[in-house]
Amino acid sequence: MAYSLNVNGRIHSVDVDADTPLLWVLRDVIGLTGTKFGCGVAQCGACTIHLDGHAVRSCVTTIESAGSSAIMTIEAIGSTPKGSVVQRAWLEEEVVQCGYCQSGQIMSAVALLNANAMPSDGDIDDAMSGNICRCGTYPRIRAAIKKAARGGSNTGNGG
Amino acid sequence: MYAFEYHRPTDVKQAAELVAQLEETKFLAGGQTLLPTMKMRLAAPANLIDLGQVAELRGIERSADTLSIGAMTLHAEVANSADVRTAIPALTELAELIGDPHVRNRGTIGGSVANNDPAADYPAACLALNAAIVTNKRTIAADDFFQGIFATALDEGEIITKISFRVPSQAAYVKFRHPASRYALVGVFVAKHADGVRVAVTGSGANGVFRVPEMEQALSRNFAVAALDGISVPAEGMSSDIHADAVYRAHLVGVIARRAVQAAASSRA
Structure with missing residues (x-):
């Protein structure tokens, strides 16, 4: 079936079966491979994207239900104000170890900061609870989110 | 797939x-x-x-004594609704505790209630708040709706359209959650209405969500933690798994119920 998807501000026309998860469409059809396939069964968060600004798991989002919603992936998040601050904080805190989960982590972090500009430790833990990191980079993720919340400065408690 | x-x-x-x-x-x-x-x-x-895409299944409506939530309303919408927070703040807290943000941004109240997972949160709210489960065919009282693990009164093809909760005078939901799955190991919803108190427990029953009549009777006489002195729930009938055995769960029900009563009793009357 033919679908028209709004991905990162661009309209993509794709022809896929109606039972195709959005993650497959993004990666295999449109070629945006920054969004990762982790577990495929809504457990890990590696496939996190934004649907109208909200963090969702694209592995269990059907292409039909995406409809005309604005889809944003890791490829474009750096062009948003919060996204660029978060990515810079990620680099400065050297959050990444193996990196596989990190595009999902960043998408969840940006969704958090867009909703809550100055999150507490509890807010961060809750907002990031849907994203698993097997390398255990959680302390650096928290530090980077706090740095980004301060606008990327090095002052204050880095966690 | x-x-x-x-x-x-x-x-x-x-x-x-x-x-x-x-x-x-x-x-x-x-x-x-x-x-x-x-x-x-x-x-x-x-x-x-x-x-x-069924718009009529979404939305939140409040009247003096009921709060109705459309079946396809998202957990995040319930958590962020001013109407819910004003009418039944315990329901706001419950919605905020469901899963993680990804789940709350997609998951729905109707889906949760229809699935009747033994560790889901909403079934406890439905029982404690004496909810009416409204379908495209009829209205089912929560007491008749939940019929064991993943089993409900819904007929094949029957669609939940909304869930109407009775607005309580005081209520609280306290959840002891599994740290990884964030499902309830034990979740207790306590609600006080003019005609009595209801205590509903999720996460623990071998047959899914259940009420605790002994606690309800004691709390209806005296809505305070002290009313639960000497009351415990037996390990028989509790579920048992790698995370918590039946004896531990039964003990936790008592602990969490007391915390829930404490929170409810100190909420605005």
Whole structure:
């Protein structure tokens, strides 16, 4: 079936079966491979994207239900104000170890900061609870989110 | 995941017609349980009927003594609703504690109630708040709706349209959650209405969500933690798994119930 998807501000026309998860469409059809396939069964968060600004798991989002919603992936998040601050904080805190989960982590972090500009430790833990990191980079993720919340400065408690 | 046909009705009538015409159907609400289950090949419906475009199933309505939530309303919408927070703040807290943000951004109250997972949160709220489960065919009292693990009073093809909660004078939900799955190991919803107190427990019963009549009677006489002195729930009938055995769960029910009463008694009357 033919679908028209709004991905990162661009309209993509794709022809896929109606039972195709959005993650497959993004990666295999449109070629945006920054969004990762982790577990495929809504457990890990590696496939996190934004649907109208909200963090969702694209592995269990059907292409039909995406409809005309604005889809944003890791490829474009750096062009948003919060996204660029978060990515810079990620680099400065050297959050990444193996990196596989990190595009999902960043998408969840940006969704958090867009909703809550100055999150507490509890807010961060809750907002990031849907994203698993097997390398255990959680302390650096928290530090980077706090740095980004301060606008990327090095002052204050880095966690 | 096995192949399936995807259907997208735009009203309840169309959805009911589809389910009557097609074989091996499943309704898709938020998909936070059903889609992973299908991907693990534990479910293989031939036809998936997505209720996501059915506008009449969404929204929150408040009257003096009831709060009605459309079946396709997202957990995040419940958590962020000013009407819910004003009418039943305990329900706001419950919605905030469901899963993680991804789940709350997609999962729905109707999907949770229809699934009746033994560790889900909403069934406890339905029982404690004496909710009416409204379907496209009838209205079912929560007491009659939940019929054991993943079992409900819903007939084949019946669609929940909304859930109407009685607004309590005081209520609280306290959850002891599993740190990884964030499901309730024990969750207790306590609600006080003019005609008495209800205590509903999720996460622990071998038969799913249940009420605790002994606690309810004691709390109806005296809505205070002290009223629960000497009251415990037996380990028989509790579920037992790698995370918590029946004895531990039974003990936790007592602890969490007391915390819930404490929180409810100090909430605004």
